[in-house]
Amino acid sequence: MCDQTFLAIVFGPCDKCSNEKPLRAVYIKSEQLSYCSLCVEMMATEGLHENETLASLKNEAESLKGKLEEERAKLHDVELHQVAERVEALGQFVMKTRRTLKGHGNKVLCMDWCKDKRRIVSSSQDGKVIVWDSFTTNKEHAVTMPCTWVMACAYAPSGCAIACGGLDNKCSVYPLTFDKNENMAAKKKSVAMHTNYLSACSFTNSDMQILTASGDGTCALWDVESGQLLQSFHGHGADVLCLDLAPSETGNTFVSGGCDKKAMVWDMRSGQCIQSFETHDSDINSVRYYPSGDAFASGSDDATCRLYDLRADREVAIYSKESIIFGASSVDFSLSGRLLFAGYNDYTINVWDVLKGSRVSILFGHENRVSTLRVSPDGTAFCSGSWDHTLRIWA
Amino acid sequence: MRGENKMKELTSNSTTSISQARKAVEQLKMEAYMDRMKVSKAAADLLAYCDAHIGEDPLIIPVPASENPFREKKLFCTIL
Numbered sequence: 001m002c003d004q005t006f007l008a009i010v011f012g013p014c015d016k017c018s019n020e021k022p023l024r025a026v027y028i029k030s031e032q033l034s035y036c037s038l039c040v041e042m043m044a045t046e047g048l049h050e051n052e053t054l055a056s057l058k059n060e061a062e063s064l065k066g067k068l069e070e071e072r073a074k075l076h077d078v079e080l081h082q083v084a085e086r087v088e089a090l091g092q093f094v095m096k097t098r099r100t101l102k103g104h105g106n107k108v109l110c111m112d113w114c115k116d117k118r119r120i121v122s123s124s125q126d127g128k129v130i131v132w133d134s135f136t137t138n139k140e141h142a143v144t145m146p147c148t149w150v151m152a153c154a155y156a157p158s159g160c161a162i163a164c165g166g167l168d169n170k171c172s173v174y175p176l177t178f179d180k181n182e183n184m185a186a187k188k189k190s191v192a193m194h195t196n197y198l199s200a201c202s203f204t205n206s207d208m209q210i211l212t213a214s215g216d217g218t219c220a221l222w223d224v225e226s227g228q229l230l231q232s233f234h235g236h237g238a239d240v241l242c243l244d245l246a247p248s249e250t251g252n253t254f255v256s257g258g259c260d261k262k263a264m265v266w267d268m269r270s271g272q273c274i275q276s277f278e279t280h281d282s283d284i285n286s287v288r289y290y291p292s293g294d295a296f297a298s299g300s301d302d303a304t305c306r307l308y309d310l311r312a313d314r315e316v317a318i319y320s321k322e323s324i325i326f327g328a329s330s331v332d333f334s335l336s337g338r339l340l341f342a343g344y345n346d347y348t349i350n351v352w353d354v355l356k357g358s359r360v361s362i363l364f365g366h367e368n369r370v371s372t373l374r375v376s377p378d379g380t381a382f383c384s385g386s387w388d389h390t391l392r393i394w395a
Numbered sequence: 396m397r398g399e400n401k402m403k404e405l406t407s408n409s410t411t412s413i414s415q416a417r418k419a420v421e422q423l424k425m426e427a428y429m430d431r432m433k434v435s436k437a438a439a440d441l442l443a444y445c446d447a448h449i450g451e452d453p454l455i456i457p458v459p460a461s462e463n464p465f466r467e468k469k470l471f472c473t474i475l
Contacts, residue, residue, distance in 0.1 A: 027424045043417070057416035064423035075433045083438040087445075090455065098465040118464075135464050235422075275426065292444040294437070312437035313429065336448035337441070338455060355442060380453040381465045395454070395465040 014039055024270060072314045080307070080316040084355035090338070093351065093361045098381065101132050101391040103139055108385035109166075110200075110372045114155045117378045121162045122391055123150035129164050131176065134376075134383065134393055141176055143184045152201040152212075163191070163210055165198035171212050173224055192222045200243045202254075204268075211254060211268075213240040219256050221268060233266050235273045242286045247293045255296050257284030263298050263308065277308050279315045286330040290354075291337045297354075299328030305342050307354065319352040321359060330372050335379030343370030343384050349394075365392055 010023045014036040021036035026043070035043065106126035113120055119140065123129045127148050131141040147168035154163045156173075165171040171192035174184050192198065196215035203210055204221075209230065213219045219233040219240055238259035246253045253274065257263045263284055265275040282301035289296045295309045295316070304320035305328050319340060326346035333340055339360065340352040347369055351361040368387035375382040381395035449455055453463065460466040 025425065026421055040421075041414075054413055054416055057413070057420055061416065061419050061423055064420065064427050068423065068427045071427060071431065075431050077433055078435045078438065080434070080438045080441070083435060084442060087442060095454070273422065275429070290441065290444075291448070292441070294444075295441060309432075309434070309437040309441070311432040311440075312434045313431045314434070316434060316438060316441075334452050334454045336445050336452035336455065338445045338449055338452065355445060375454075378453070379451075380458070380463050382454070393465055395463060 010034065016043075022270060024272060075312060076314065080355065081357040084357075087355055089356070090353055090360055095351070095361065095363060095394050097365050097392045098395045099134060099137050099393040101134070101137055101393070102389070103130060103132075104128060104389045104391075106389060107368070107387040108371060108389060108391055109149065109151050110153045110164075111374060111383055111385045111391060112153055112155045112162075113374055113376050113383065114159045115157055115377055116159055117376050117380070119155070119159065120383055120391070121153050121155050121164075122372075122385055123153040123164050123166070124389070125149050129153055129162065129174075131162065132391075134381075141184060143174055143188075145172075149197070152198050154201050154203055154210075156203050156207045157205065158207050161207060163201050163203065165192065165201060165212070167197050169194045169197060169214070171198050171201045171210060171222070173210070189224070189227070191224050191227050192220060194218070194220070196239070199239065199241045202243060202245055204245060205251070211243060211245065213243045213256055215239040217258070219243060219254075219266065231268060231271045233271055233273070235264055235266075235276070236260050236262065241283060244288050244296065247289055247291060251293070255287045255289065257287040257298055257300075259283045261300075263287055263296070265296075265310065275310065275313060277315060279306060280304070282327070285327065288332050291333055291335065297331050297333065297340055299331040299342050301327035303327055303344075305331055305340060305352065307340075317354070317357050319350075319357060319359070324350065326369075329370060330374075330384075332373055332375045332382060334375060334382075341373055341375065341382055343373040343386075345369040347386070347388075349373065349384060363394065366390070 015033040016039040023034040026035050104124040106124050108124050111122040120132045120134050127145040129143050150164050150166040161175045163173045170190050173189045175187050192212045194214035194216050200213040210222050217236045221231040236258040240256050240258040243256040252268045255265045261280045263277045264273050280300040284298050284300045286299040297307050299305045303324050306315050307317040309316045326344050328342045328344050331342045340354050343349050347366045349363040353360050366386040370384050370386050372385040381393050383393050385391045
Protein backbone atom coordinates (compact mmCIF):
# COMPACT_ATOMS: atom_id res chain seq x y z
CA MET A 1 0.00 0.00 0.00
CA CYS A 2 2.82 2.43 0.84
CA ASP A 3 4.47 1.85 -2.54
CA GLN A 4 1.28 2.70 -4.37
CA THR A 5 0.78 5.96 -2.55
CA PHE A 6 4.34 7.22 -2.82
CA LEU A 7 5.62 8.35 -6.22
CA ALA A 8 8.84 10.19 -7.00
CA ILE A 9 9.08 13.34 -9.05
CA VAL A 10 12.02 12.12 -11.18
CA PHE A 11 13.00 8.52 -11.02
CA GLY A 12 15.99 7.15 -12.85
CA PRO A 13 19.67 6.25 -12.76
CA CYS A 14 21.73 8.43 -10.44
CA ASP A 15 24.52 10.31 -12.23
CA LYS A 16 26.98 9.20 -9.58
CA CYS A 17 26.14 5.69 -8.41
CA SER A 18 23.94 4.65 -11.37
CA ASN A 19 21.31 3.13 -9.08
CA GLU A 20 17.63 3.59 -9.98
CA LYS A 21 16.33 5.96 -7.33
CA PRO A 22 14.32 9.16 -6.80
CA LEU A 23 16.55 11.99 -7.95
CA ARG A 24 17.23 15.60 -7.00
CA ALA A 25 18.95 18.33 -8.99
CA VAL A 26 22.41 19.35 -7.79
CA TYR A 27 24.78 21.94 -9.23
CA ILE A 28 28.47 21.05 -9.47
CA LYS A 29 30.76 23.59 -11.10
CA SER A 30 27.70 25.25 -12.77
CA GLU A 31 26.58 21.96 -14.30
CA GLN A 32 23.22 20.46 -13.36
CA LEU A 33 23.29 16.79 -12.46
CA SER A 34 20.77 14.40 -10.95
CA TYR A 35 21.85 12.63 -7.80
CA CYS A 36 19.94 10.23 -5.55
CA SER A 37 19.48 11.42 -1.97
CA LEU A 38 22.22 9.10 -0.67
CA CYS A 39 24.81 10.56 -3.04
CA VAL A 40 23.66 14.10 -2.14
CA GLU A 41 24.36 13.35 1.53
CA MET A 42 27.72 11.76 0.72
CA MET A 43 28.76 14.66 -1.46
CA ALA A 44 27.81 17.12 1.24
CA THR A 45 29.96 15.39 3.83
CA GLU A 46 33.03 14.82 1.64
CA GLY A 47 36.16 16.65 2.63
CA LEU A 48 36.61 20.15 1.30
CA HIS A 49 37.52 20.49 -2.35
CA GLU A 50 40.36 22.76 -3.37
CA ASN A 51 39.52 26.46 -3.01
CA GLU A 52 36.54 25.62 -0.84
CA THR A 53 36.53 26.63 2.79
CA LEU A 54 33.66 27.11 5.18
CA ALA A 55 34.14 30.84 4.78
CA SER A 56 34.02 30.62 0.97
CA LEU A 57 30.82 28.55 1.14
CA LYS A 58 29.27 31.14 3.43
CA ASN A 59 30.29 33.91 1.03
CA GLU A 60 28.80 31.98 -1.85
CA ALA A 61 25.57 31.62 0.14
CA GLU A 62 25.48 35.35 0.83
CA SER A 63 26.07 36.26 -2.82
CA LEU A 64 23.37 33.79 -3.89
CA LYS A 65 20.95 35.42 -1.47
CA GLY A 66 21.79 38.75 -3.08
CA LYS A 67 21.24 37.29 -6.54
CA LEU A 68 17.91 35.85 -5.40
CA GLU A 69 16.77 39.29 -4.24
CA GLU A 70 17.93 40.83 -7.51
CA GLU A 71 16.06 38.28 -9.63
CA ARG A 72 12.91 38.78 -7.59
CA ALA A 73 13.16 42.58 -7.80
CA LYS A 74 13.57 42.52 -11.61
CA LEU A 75 10.03 41.22 -12.05
CA HIS A 76 8.46 43.57 -9.53
CA ASP A 77 6.95 45.87 -12.14
CA VAL A 78 3.67 46.69 -10.43
CA GLU A 79 1.75 46.25 -7.16
CA LEU A 80 -1.32 44.03 -6.89
CA HIS A 81 -3.55 46.81 -5.62
CA GLN A 82 -2.58 48.95 -8.62
CA VAL A 83 -3.66 46.23 -11.03
CA ALA A 84 -6.82 45.86 -8.95
CA GLU A 85 -7.81 49.50 -9.28
CA ARG A 86 -10.01 48.67 -12.26
CA VAL A 87 -11.92 46.04 -10.29
CA GLU A 88 -15.32 46.97 -8.89
CA ALA A 89 -15.36 47.74 -5.19
CA LEU A 90 -17.27 45.37 -2.95
CA GLY A 91 -20.60 46.40 -1.49
CA GLN A 92 -21.57 46.56 2.15
CA PHE A 93 -21.30 43.36 4.12
CA VAL A 94 -23.79 42.03 6.58
CA MET A 95 -22.15 39.15 8.36
CA LYS A 96 -23.48 38.05 11.69
CA THR A 97 -23.05 35.22 14.11
CA ARG A 98 -25.65 32.67 13.05
CA ARG A 99 -24.77 29.87 15.47
CA THR A 100 -22.76 29.71 18.67
CA LEU A 101 -21.33 26.32 19.61
CA LYS A 102 -20.99 26.10 23.37
CA GLY A 103 -19.66 23.11 25.22
CA HIS A 104 -15.93 23.33 25.50
CA GLY A 105 -14.68 23.83 29.03
CA ASN A 106 -11.63 25.78 28.03
CA LYS A 107 -9.93 27.68 25.18
CA VAL A 108 -10.81 26.42 21.70
CA LEU A 109 -7.52 25.96 19.86
CA CYS A 110 -8.35 24.46 16.50
CA MET A 111 -11.26 23.47 14.27
CA ASP A 112 -11.91 21.89 10.89
CA TRP A 113 -14.93 21.39 8.62
CA CYS A 114 -16.09 18.06 7.29
CA LYS A 115 -16.50 17.80 3.49
CA ASP A 116 -20.26 17.46 4.05
CA LYS A 117 -20.23 21.25 4.79
CA ARG A 118 -22.12 20.63 7.99
CA ARG A 119 -20.02 18.87 10.60
CA ILE A 120 -17.21 20.50 12.50
CA VAL A 121 -14.49 19.06 14.72
CA SER A 122 -12.93 21.28 17.35
CA SER A 123 -10.28 20.79 20.01
CA SER A 124 -9.47 22.66 23.16
CA GLN A 125 -6.97 23.26 25.93
CA ASP A 126 -8.74 20.93 28.34
CA GLY A 127 -8.05 17.94 26.10
CA LYS A 128 -11.57 17.58 24.70
CA VAL A 129 -12.22 17.05 21.02
CA ILE A 130 -15.86 17.53 19.96
CA VAL A 131 -17.66 16.84 16.67
CA TRP A 132 -20.61 19.18 16.11
CA ASP A 133 -23.49 19.40 13.69
CA SER A 134 -23.25 23.08 12.82
CA PHE A 135 -26.84 23.35 11.53
CA THR A 136 -28.43 22.22 14.80
CA THR A 137 -25.46 22.97 17.16
CA ASN A 138 -25.77 19.43 18.54
CA LYS A 139 -22.70 17.57 19.68
CA GLU A 140 -22.36 14.27 17.84
CA HIS A 141 -19.15 12.88 19.30
CA ALA A 142 -16.78 13.80 22.09
CA VAL A 143 -13.48 12.31 23.12
CA THR A 144 -11.04 13.26 25.83
CA MET A 145 -7.39 13.17 24.85
CA PRO A 146 -4.80 12.03 27.40
CA CYS A 147 -3.02 15.39 27.07
CA THR A 148 -4.02 19.03 27.41
CA TRP A 149 -3.56 21.73 24.72
CA VAL A 150 -4.87 19.82 21.74
CA MET A 151 -3.53 22.33 19.22
CA ALA A 152 -4.38 20.51 16.04
CA CYS A 153 -7.39 18.68 14.72
CA ALA A 154 -8.56 17.67 11.27
CA TYR A 155 -11.48 15.92 9.63
CA ALA A 156 -10.78 13.03 7.25
CA PRO A 157 -11.97 13.57 3.65
CA SER A 158 -14.37 10.64 3.97
CA GLY A 159 -15.92 12.12 7.10
CA CYS A 160 -15.38 8.84 8.92
CA ALA A 161 -12.47 9.80 11.13
CA ILE A 162 -10.76 12.70 12.84
CA ALA A 163 -7.13 13.33 13.68
CA CYS A 164 -5.84 15.37 16.60
CA GLY A 165 -2.79 16.00 18.72
CA GLY A 166 -0.92 18.53 20.81
CA LEU A 167 1.31 18.36 23.84
CA ASP A 168 1.47 14.57 23.59
CA ASN A 169 3.80 15.08 20.56
CA LYS A 170 1.63 12.65 18.61
CA CYS A 171 -1.09 12.78 16.01
CA SER A 172 -3.82 10.21 16.68
CA VAL A 173 -6.66 9.14 14.40
CA TYR A 174 -10.08 8.28 15.83
CA PRO A 175 -12.63 6.53 13.60
CA LEU A 176 -16.09 8.06 14.11
CA THR A 177 -18.79 5.61 14.98
CA PHE A 178 -22.47 6.07 15.73
CA ASP A 179 -22.65 2.86 17.68
CA LYS A 180 -23.59 3.89 21.23
CA ASN A 181 -21.84 0.86 22.69
CA GLU A 182 -18.49 1.69 21.15
CA ASN A 183 -16.00 3.75 23.05
CA MET A 184 -14.33 6.13 20.59
CA ALA A 185 -11.13 6.27 22.61
CA ALA A 186 -10.72 2.49 22.37
CA LYS A 187 -10.27 2.59 18.59
CA LYS A 188 -7.63 5.32 18.70
CA LYS A 189 -4.64 4.86 16.43
CA SER A 190 -1.36 6.72 17.06
CA VAL A 191 0.05 7.74 13.71
CA ALA A 192 2.66 10.46 14.04
CA MET A 193 5.49 10.78 16.54
CA HIS A 194 7.39 14.02 16.88
CA THR A 195 9.93 15.13 19.45
CA ASN A 196 7.94 18.22 20.38
CA TYR A 197 4.33 19.41 20.37
CA LEU A 198 2.08 18.89 17.37
CA SER A 199 1.01 22.29 16.03
CA ALA A 200 -0.95 21.35 12.89
CA CYS A 201 -2.20 18.32 11.04
CA SER A 202 -4.08 17.69 7.82
CA PHE A 203 -5.20 14.65 5.85
CA THR A 204 -3.99 14.66 2.26
CA ASN A 205 -6.48 13.86 -0.51
CA SER A 206 -7.38 10.56 1.13
CA ASP A 207 -7.85 9.08 4.59
CA MET A 208 -4.61 7.17 4.12
CA GLN A 209 -2.01 9.88 4.67
CA ILE A 210 -1.57 12.66 7.20
CA LEU A 211 0.72 15.66 7.07
CA THR A 212 1.89 17.05 10.42
CA ALA A 213 3.78 20.11 11.63
CA SER A 214 5.57 20.24 14.95
CA GLY A 215 7.35 22.38 17.50
CA ASP A 216 10.44 20.28 16.76
CA GLY A 217 10.90 22.35 13.57
CA THR A 218 9.92 19.68 11.09
CA CYS A 219 6.91 18.63 9.04
CA ALA A 220 6.24 15.00 8.22
CA LEU A 221 4.05 12.85 6.00
CA TRP A 222 2.70 9.61 7.54
CA ASP A 223 0.88 6.53 6.36
CA VAL A 224 -2.18 6.19 8.61
CA GLU A 225 -2.57 2.41 8.40
CA SER A 226 0.99 1.48 9.35
CA GLY A 227 2.04 4.66 11.17
CA GLN A 228 5.13 4.71 8.98
CA LEU A 229 6.98 7.93 8.23
CA LEU A 230 6.84 8.46 4.46
CA GLN A 231 8.70 11.74 4.16
CA SER A 232 10.09 14.37 6.47
CA PHE A 233 10.64 18.04 5.72
CA HIS A 234 13.58 19.81 7.32
CA GLY A 235 14.44 23.44 6.82
CA HIS A 236 12.64 25.58 9.35
CA GLY A 237 14.96 27.07 11.93
CA ALA A 238 12.37 27.00 14.70
CA ASP A 239 8.91 25.63 15.62
CA VAL A 240 6.58 25.08 12.66
CA LEU A 241 3.17 26.47 13.57
CA CYS A 242 0.95 25.85 10.58
CA LEU A 243 0.60 24.14 7.25
CA ASP A 244 -1.80 24.01 4.31
CA LEU A 245 -2.02 21.63 1.36
CA ALA A 246 -2.22 22.95 -2.19
CA PRO A 247 -5.81 22.72 -3.47
CA SER A 248 -5.38 20.83 -6.72
CA GLU A 249 -6.57 17.24 -7.13
CA THR A 250 -3.07 16.11 -8.00
CA GLY A 251 -1.55 18.46 -5.43
CA ASN A 252 1.93 17.54 -4.38
CA THR A 253 2.94 20.65 -2.55
CA PHE A 254 2.17 22.27 0.75
CA VAL A 255 3.16 25.46 2.52
CA SER A 256 4.28 25.75 6.15
CA GLY A 257 4.90 28.74 8.41
CA GLY A 258 6.97 28.92 11.56
CA CYS A 259 8.52 30.85 14.40
CA ASP A 260 11.55 31.56 12.22
CA LYS A 261 9.31 34.08 10.32
CA LYS A 262 9.63 31.97 7.18
CA ALA A 263 6.94 30.49 4.98
CA MET A 264 8.25 27.52 3.02
CA VAL A 265 6.72 25.65 0.10
CA TRP A 266 7.58 21.94 -0.09
CA ASP A 267 7.45 19.17 -2.65
CA MET A 268 5.73 16.30 -0.84
CA ARG A 269 7.37 13.56 -2.88
CA SER A 270 11.01 14.59 -2.65
CA GLY A 271 10.93 16.36 0.71
CA GLN A 272 12.65 19.35 -0.82
CA CYS A 273 11.86 22.99 -0.13
CA ILE A 274 10.91 24.57 -3.44
CA GLN A 275 10.48 28.20 -2.39
CA SER A 276 10.80 30.18 0.80
CA PHE A 277 9.62 33.62 1.82
CA GLU A 278 10.91 35.68 4.71
CA THR A 279 9.20 39.07 4.91
CA HIS A 280 7.25 38.83 8.16
CA ASP A 281 8.65 40.43 11.29
CA SER A 282 7.43 37.77 13.67
CA ASP A 283 6.07 34.21 14.00
CA ILE A 284 3.76 33.07 11.22
CA ASN A 285 0.69 31.59 12.90
CA SER A 286 -1.36 30.57 9.91
CA VAL A 287 -0.94 29.93 6.18
CA ARG A 288 -3.67 29.27 3.64
CA TYR A 289 -3.59 28.75 -0.13
CA TYR A 290 -5.52 31.02 -2.47
CA PRO A 291 -8.27 28.89 -4.10
CA SER A 292 -6.43 28.76 -7.44
CA GLY A 293 -3.31 27.39 -5.75
CA ASP A 294 -1.08 30.10 -7.29
CA ALA A 295 -0.69 32.11 -4.11
CA PHE A 296 -1.03 31.83 -0.35
CA ALA A 297 -1.81 34.14 2.56
CA SER A 298 -0.16 34.21 5.96
CA GLY A 299 -1.15 35.66 9.32
CA SER A 300 1.50 36.65 11.80
CA ASP A 301 2.23 37.97 15.28
CA ASP A 302 3.53 41.14 13.61
CA ALA A 303 -0.18 42.14 13.20
CA THR A 304 -0.11 41.81 9.42
CA CYS A 305 -1.41 39.31 6.91
CA ARG A 306 0.46 38.99 3.64
CA LEU A 307 -0.20 37.49 0.23
CA TYR A 308 2.63 35.68 -1.58
CA ASP A 309 2.38 34.78 -5.25
CA LEU A 310 4.14 31.49 -6.04
CA ARG A 311 4.81 32.15 -9.71
CA ALA A 312 6.12 35.69 -9.18
CA ASP A 313 8.01 34.25 -6.19
CA ARG A 314 7.40 37.27 -3.94
CA GLU A 315 5.09 38.98 -1.50
CA VAL A 316 2.44 40.88 -3.49
CA ALA A 317 0.22 42.40 -0.81
CA ILE A 318 0.21 43.35 2.88
CA TYR A 319 -3.01 43.60 4.85
CA SER A 320 -2.39 45.87 7.79
CA LYS A 321 -3.56 49.01 9.53
CA GLU A 322 -1.88 51.20 12.10
CA SER A 323 -4.79 50.58 14.43
CA ILE A 324 -4.25 46.82 14.33
CA ILE A 325 -1.49 45.97 16.76
CA PHE A 326 -2.38 42.45 17.84
CA GLY A 327 -1.22 39.36 16.04
CA ALA A 328 -3.32 37.52 13.48
CA SER A 329 -3.80 33.92 14.57
CA SER A 330 -5.64 32.41 11.62
CA VAL A 331 -6.58 33.27 8.05
CA ASP A 332 -8.79 31.80 5.34
CA PHE A 333 -10.11 32.83 1.92
CA SER A 334 -13.70 32.98 0.76
CA LEU A 335 -14.63 30.67 -2.11
CA SER A 336 -13.64 33.06 -4.92
CA GLY A 337 -10.54 34.29 -3.11
CA ARG A 338 -11.77 37.87 -3.08
CA LEU A 339 -12.14 38.04 0.69
CA LEU A 340 -9.59 37.15 3.35
CA PHE A 341 -10.96 36.50 6.81
CA ALA A 342 -8.42 36.91 9.61
CA GLY A 343 -8.89 36.26 13.31
CA TYR A 344 -6.84 38.38 15.68
CA ASN A 345 -5.66 38.29 19.27
CA ASP A 346 -7.66 41.49 19.98
CA TYR A 347 -10.85 39.36 19.85
CA THR A 348 -11.91 40.65 16.39
CA ILE A 349 -12.14 39.24 12.89
CA ASN A 350 -11.09 41.54 10.06
CA VAL A 351 -12.37 40.95 6.55
CA TRP A 352 -9.93 42.14 3.85
CA ASP A 353 -10.44 42.77 0.14
CA VAL A 354 -7.62 40.55 -1.16
CA LEU A 355 -7.14 42.43 -4.43
CA LYS A 356 -7.43 46.02 -3.28
CA GLY A 357 -5.70 45.49 0.05
CA SER A 358 -8.32 47.37 2.07
CA ARG A 359 -10.38 46.24 5.04
CA VAL A 360 -13.98 45.59 4.15
CA SER A 361 -15.45 44.78 7.53
CA ILE A 362 -14.62 44.15 11.16
CA LEU A 363 -16.57 41.55 13.11
CA PHE A 364 -17.05 41.66 16.85
CA GLY A 365 -18.51 38.97 19.05
CA HIS A 366 -15.82 36.87 20.63
CA GLU A 367 -14.87 37.66 24.21
CA ASN A 368 -11.30 36.52 23.97
CA ARG A 369 -8.72 36.01 21.28
CA VAL A 370 -9.74 34.27 18.07
CA SER A 371 -7.50 31.23 17.74
CA THR A 372 -8.79 29.44 14.65
CA LEU A 373 -10.88 30.26 11.58
CA ARG A 374 -12.03 28.20 8.59
CA VAL A 375 -14.42 28.86 5.73
CA SER A 376 -16.87 26.02 5.05
CA PRO A 377 -16.17 23.78 2.00
CA ASP A 378 -19.00 25.33 -0.04
CA GLY A 379 -18.23 28.86 1.12
CA THR A 380 -21.65 29.57 2.65
CA ALA A 381 -20.26 30.40 6.08
CA PHE A 382 -17.10 30.46 8.12
CA CYS A 383 -16.44 29.24 11.64
CA SER A 384 -14.22 30.88 14.23
CA GLY A 385 -12.99 29.36 17.48
CA SER A 386 -11.83 31.41 20.42
CA TRP A 387 -10.23 31.37 23.83
CA ASP A 388 -13.66 32.36 25.15
CA HIS A 389 -14.53 28.61 24.92
CA THR A 390 -17.00 29.03 22.05
CA LEU A 391 -17.12 28.62 18.30
CA ARG A 392 -19.17 30.96 16.13
CA ILE A 393 -20.58 30.37 12.67
CA TRP A 394 -20.79 33.57 10.62
CA ALA A 395 -22.74 34.06 7.39
CA MET B 396 18.33 26.45 19.64
CA ARG B 397 20.77 28.84 21.29
CA GLY B 398 22.85 25.94 22.63
CA GLU B 399 23.06 24.52 19.12
CA ASN B 400 24.39 27.77 17.64
CA LYS B 401 27.09 27.93 20.31
CA MET B 402 28.22 24.43 19.35
CA LYS B 403 28.31 25.50 15.73
CA GLU B 404 30.72 28.30 16.61
CA LEU B 405 33.06 26.05 18.56
CA THR B 406 33.25 23.33 15.94
CA SER B 407 33.28 25.72 13.01
CA ASN B 408 35.40 23.47 10.86
CA SER B 409 33.56 20.22 11.55
CA THR B 410 31.97 18.17 8.78
CA THR B 411 28.39 18.87 9.88
CA SER B 412 28.71 22.61 9.37
CA ILE B 413 30.45 22.07 6.02
CA SER B 414 27.68 19.78 4.84
CA GLN B 415 25.09 22.25 6.11
CA ALA B 416 26.82 25.12 4.31
CA ARG B 417 26.99 23.05 1.10
CA LYS B 418 23.29 22.16 1.39
CA ALA B 419 22.42 25.81 1.98
CA VAL B 420 24.37 26.79 -1.15
CA GLU B 421 22.61 24.07 -3.20
CA GLN B 422 19.22 25.22 -1.94
CA LEU B 423 19.95 28.86 -2.72
CA LYS B 424 21.24 27.96 -6.21
CA MET B 425 18.01 26.13 -6.91
CA GLU B 426 15.90 29.00 -5.63
CA ALA B 427 17.92 31.67 -7.47
CA TYR B 428 17.69 29.91 -10.83
CA MET B 429 13.97 29.14 -10.72
CA ASP B 430 11.64 30.47 -13.42
CA ARG B 431 9.70 33.51 -12.29
CA MET B 432 6.79 35.44 -13.68
CA LYS B 433 6.29 39.20 -13.69
CA VAL B 434 4.06 40.51 -10.92
CA SER B 435 1.80 42.18 -13.49
CA LYS B 436 1.05 38.82 -15.12
CA ALA B 437 0.69 36.97 -11.81
CA ALA B 438 -1.61 39.69 -10.44
CA ALA B 439 -3.71 39.58 -13.63
CA ASP B 440 -4.17 35.85 -13.14
CA LEU B 441 -5.29 36.32 -9.53
CA LEU B 442 -7.80 38.93 -10.69
CA ALA B 443 -9.06 36.66 -13.45
CA TYR B 444 -9.65 33.80 -11.01
CA CYS B 445 -11.59 36.07 -8.65
CA ASP B 446 -13.67 37.43 -11.47
CA ALA B 447 -14.53 33.98 -12.74
CA HIS B 448 -15.66 32.68 -9.35
CA ILE B 449 -17.09 35.70 -7.57
CA GLY B 450 -20.60 34.94 -8.79
CA GLU B 451 -20.57 31.61 -6.97
CA ASP B 452 -19.21 33.00 -3.73
CA PRO B 453 -22.10 32.86 -1.22
CA LEU B 454 -20.38 35.26 1.15
CA ILE B 455 -20.16 37.97 -1.51
CA ILE B 456 -23.26 37.36 -3.62
CA PRO B 457 -25.63 36.03 -0.97
CA VAL B 458 -27.88 33.18 -2.00
CA PRO B 459 -31.54 33.49 -0.93
CA ALA B 460 -31.98 32.88 2.80
CA SER B 461 -34.06 29.77 2.13
CA GLU B 462 -31.06 28.15 0.42
CA ASN B 463 -28.48 29.07 3.01
CA PRO B 464 -28.92 26.69 5.94
CA PHE B 465 -27.21 29.14 8.27
CA ARG B 466 -29.31 32.17 7.40
CA GLU B 467 -32.65 30.47 7.80
CA LYS B 468 -34.60 31.96 10.68
CA LYS B 469 -36.38 28.83 11.73
CA LEU B 470 -34.81 25.84 13.47
CA PHE B 471 -33.42 23.34 11.03
CA CYS B 472 -35.64 20.28 10.77
CA THR B 473 -35.43 17.25 8.57
CA ILE B 474 -38.43 15.18 7.65
CA LEU B 475 -37.55 11.60 8.41
